[in-house]
Amino acid sequence: MSPGVTLALSARGLRKRYGATTALDGVDLEVGAGELVGLLGPNGAGKSTLVKIACGLVRPTAGEAAVAGAPAGSAAARAATGYLAELFRFPGWARAEEVLALHQRLVRSRGGAAEREALLERVGLAGEGRRRVETMSKGMQQRLGIAQALIGEPRLVLLDEPTSALDPAGRRTVRDLLVGLREQGVGVLLNSHLLSEVELVCDRVVIVDRGRVVTQGRPHELTAPGGVEIETSDGVRRLPDARREDVPGIVRALVAEGVDVYGVRVVNGTLEDAYLAAVVGRDG
């Protein structure tokens, strides 16, 4: 992050203890403006606690966090934050537009009906503003939750399992929406167990286990090379130790041997492999 640019989220040495249980044990984390960061880790790793500290629901035992330069939990930080909890609920009696209107008033958004309609359209709920929450499917409620998190043009959006109830089309909608947020300069911290989603959309991935950051980096940096596969007239040959740079030489050698080459694929490891190596590998 360049000097002088305010981070969407900055956490230093965050610790959180619940009685004898340590949920976070010295976490450092940054989310830049316009950066999509995926937060991965097993159940109980401390991901939700980290997100809750960032949005002011939980107070850290030690360390500090700031949202857009303001201490996490302060009114200024909360004004700059949009949040979708993993387990959230809106009142069943309320209509979608009433939910959004309430949150507009609480963040003092002047977007009015135009903002509500635009947000509903953005999450794929166009024309559903009059619908009561209790008549919505879980997926529709999750979309409404995302729309609620985007009210007031936040600078940091914290999404805790935002696609857990969504069908593939819904997940696609959310991916597009996240890309749009990045283009607007909004920092996003995406807490998800769906590794493929994170790999597809995130600029950076942070893997947390037992309250500590165990590894982080760009998805392609975390994934290990997986060799080269070559489709030839003799069948598919797998060269697990070969790298991308080796491909021209391999192809030349095969052609020189009189083997026809129909296709070459450089195999990369998946984020899942990297995740398992980071988390399960620690368990020994």
Add this chain to the structure above:
Amino acid sequence: MSDAVVIAGHALREAVRRRVLLVVGLLTVAFLGLYALAAFQVFDSLEASDGGFIAIDDRALAGGTLLGLAMFAILFLGVVLAVFLTLGAVRGDAERGLLQPLVVRPVGRTTLLAGRLLAASAVCAPYVVAVFLAAVAITRVAGDFTPGSIVVPAAGLALGVVSVVAISLLGSTLLGATANGIAIFMLFGTGLAAGLLGQIGDALDVDALTTASSIISWAVPFEALYENGLHALTADIGGVTGVIVQLGPFGGASDASAALWPWALAWTAAMVALAALSFRRRDL
């Protein structure tokens, strides 16, 4: 303050949409209907009787006792309403995932609590006053009986239910909804039992009972306000009739000191302050 009004409006809208107020309204009409039936029957039977003991003003005895009964019922209804509007305000709503989306907004937790206090008080206090005035009107029409004071019992009922709202809000920061509801009703029952014991102590001249009752009544001032209101209802009834009506279960034997009102207000404010402190420290 405007945020508190927004939260209060949201809570009131919920009470209307969930038909809480409709049900309360219908049951109150049923209660007043039964009260009117009882009042007309009692005064008609007095009309038909030959007077009995000469020294007793049976119209005042009947009127004072009926209105005392009405006060008891109205306080009970008001407390039920107060408890059900607030029992899950913090932990209950947090456990259901309703609170978190509101708390992360730039609205102070104290403001959220103030909104819930405002909403519940705005329903409960006018409710008990209106039902009490209706009972007074029915008693006057049925038996031409007017209590010694209308303002003191009405104000006592109003402040009494607001104090219950305050203690219920405090309980909601510490206990889940069901546990809080049970705790508040048990506290209410303890107050009423203490009041009855005090009357027994007065009748039998047992100082220990009277002192214990007095301490409990002031510890839970809705009881002291209720007793003071009962006393004010029949304070102008003199002679043997006055003694009999004040010894009855719905007669106020004790006249509270002038310190009751400031004490009840300070107690209510202290409960709200403790609730705010407890809420501010709670991780969600």
